[in-house]
Amino acid sequence: MxxxxxxxxxxxxxxxxxxxxxxxxxxxxxxxxxxxxxxxxxxxxxxxxxxxxxxxxxxxxxxxxxxxxxxxxxxxxxxxxxxxxxxxxxxxxxxxxxxxxxxxxxxxxxxxxxxxxxxxxxxxxxxxxxxxxxxxxxxxxxxxxxxxxxxxxxxxxxxxxxxxxxxxxxxxxxxxxxxxxxxxxxxxxxxxxxxxxxxxxxxxxxxxxxxxxxxxxxxxxxxxxxxxxxxxxxxxxxxGAPRNTVVIPYVSMHESTRLMVEHLVGALVDKGVRVEQFNLAVTDIGKLAMALVDAATIVVGTPTILAGPHPYAAYAAFLANALRPNTKFLSVVGSYGWGGKTVDTLAGMIPNLKVEVIDPVLCKGVPTASVFNALDDLAGAIARKHKENDYR
Known part of the structure; x- marks a missing residue:
């Protein structure tokens, strides 16, 4: 040229x-x-x-x-x-x-x-x-x-x-x-x-x-x-202030975490909250980064592997910590087999984010009715916090 x-x-x-x-x-x-x-x-x-x-x-x-x-x-x-x-x-x-x-x-x-x-x-x-x-x-x-x-x-x-x-x-x-x-x-x-x-x-x-x-x-x-x-x-x-948006980067191994994420997405939408959902196994990381620009809340969805988060979820936490979006709230949802420290590990990976951690929802094995109820409560808590801060 x-x-x-x-x-x-x-x-x-x-x-x-x-x-x-x-x-x-x-x-x-x-x-x-x-x-x-x-x-x-x-x-x-x-x-x-x-x-x-x-x-x-x-x-x-x-x-x-x-x-x-x-x-x-x-x-x-x-x-x-x-x-x-x-x-x-x-x-x-x-x-x-x-x-x-x-x-x-x-x-x-x-x-x-x-x-x-x-x-x-x-x-x-x-x-x-x-x-x-x-x-x-x-x-x-x-x-x-x-x-x-x-x-x-x-x-x-x-x-x-x-x-x-x-x-x-x-x-x-x-x-x-x-x-x-x-x-x-x-x-x-x-x-x-x-x-x-x-x-x-x-x-x-x-x-x-x-x-x-x-x-x-x-x-x-x-x-x-x-x-x-x-x-x-x-x-x-x-x-600009964050928008009334929840970004959910997630990974699922045996469908349990995926079922939890899909239920949470539906509950958030019902409460008037906009959602951006990303399957970390296949997502364009650039699209995830773009969504973080406006997000008021991040919810990481992850199964537990060797007592900690899935490596893709850890990478998402590392990415968010490096990019330092203006996010205000964070939570974690996911399934585990026998136990672990997934939440503590992820929380320790985001020192650059000045966020309030909303109570996570973790379940042993396949999610039950009580787990879905807890996800409804999580959606309600997020929606209230967005409304209190007038995020639109």
């Missing part, structure tokens, strides 16, 4: 990775992704913002064939999907200077062995003139690494945001055209990557508020010609 014009003297470069289905050997990519870099030609100087993942280097370097000179390479984020081709660009343009935060400089030297003489470290709020275009660098730490920053093109009011406001989505469209599809991809991206830093992202959103941002050009996914669309979404995801 060739470089594509965004506005006069501003170009998208990079690669659309249609076939990638896993990121960092961890994050599912059902819609592929893209690696976005941006070329800005001022009346006096030319700047390149970010590069691409190393496997896409050939395509990217081909896009630079007609570019006679680059004065500055701006590294927004040291992770290799954005920085991995910097050395190849520096070899082509040996007089270019590499602009980064001081923390990014240290990381880039460690990750890519970039020589000291290429670096120019900048301060938060510093500007760089390209002649008729001015770049302003705004530090946004922990979005999602400690060294991250964004770049605001003052004259055109474009925010080049790297991972901030990104979405893993492959498309031939340069700009967002299908807001529904992009909203879901951006929410998945937020849930999997940004949610652990929700409180810090809120502060960085406040830091960006004074700027008249008209367009957002992220490091992954399509460009937002209407910045308000994604800014409003992030405001909701970082500041």
């Amino acid at each position: 060739k470089a594509r014009k965004i506005k006069e003297d501003i170009y998208w470069m990079g690669s659309v990775d249609w076939d990638r289905r896993l990121f960092d050997a961890l994050v599912p990519l059902p819609d592929g992704t893209s690696y976005n870099a941006y070329l800005i030609k001022g009346s006096e100087k030319t700047a390149l913002i970010d590069t691409v993942d190393p496997p896409m280097a050939k395509e990217f370097m081909g896009q630079l064939k007609g570019v006679k000179n680059i004065d500055y390479i701006i590294s927004s984020h040291a992770e290799q999907d954005h920085s991995g081709t910097i050395m190849q660009v520096l070899e082509k343009y040996p007089n270019a200077k590499l602009i980064s935060t001081p923390k990014a400089k240290d990381l880039l030297k460690d990750l890519l062995n970039i020589p000291e003489n290429f670096f120019v470290s900048i301060e938060d709020g510093e500007t760089l003139s390209l002649g008729d275009k001015t770049l302003k660098f705004i530090f946004t730490p922990w979005v999602h690494w400690p060294e991250t920053m964004v770049t605001f093109l003052e004259e055109d009011k474009i925010l080049f945001s790297c991972d901030f406001f990104g979405s893993h989505i492959a498309s031939s469209d340069l700009f967002v055209t299908d807001q529904g599809r992009v909203y879901e991809a951006a929410k998945r991206y937020f849930a999997e990557i940004m949610m652990p830093f929700r409180s810090i992202i809120k502060k960085n959103m406040e830091k960006l508020a004074p700027y008249d941002i008209k367009m957002i050009a992220p490091g992954h996914g399509q460009i937002f010609p209407d910045a308000g669309f994604i800014l409003d979404a992030y405001k909701k995801w970082t500041e």
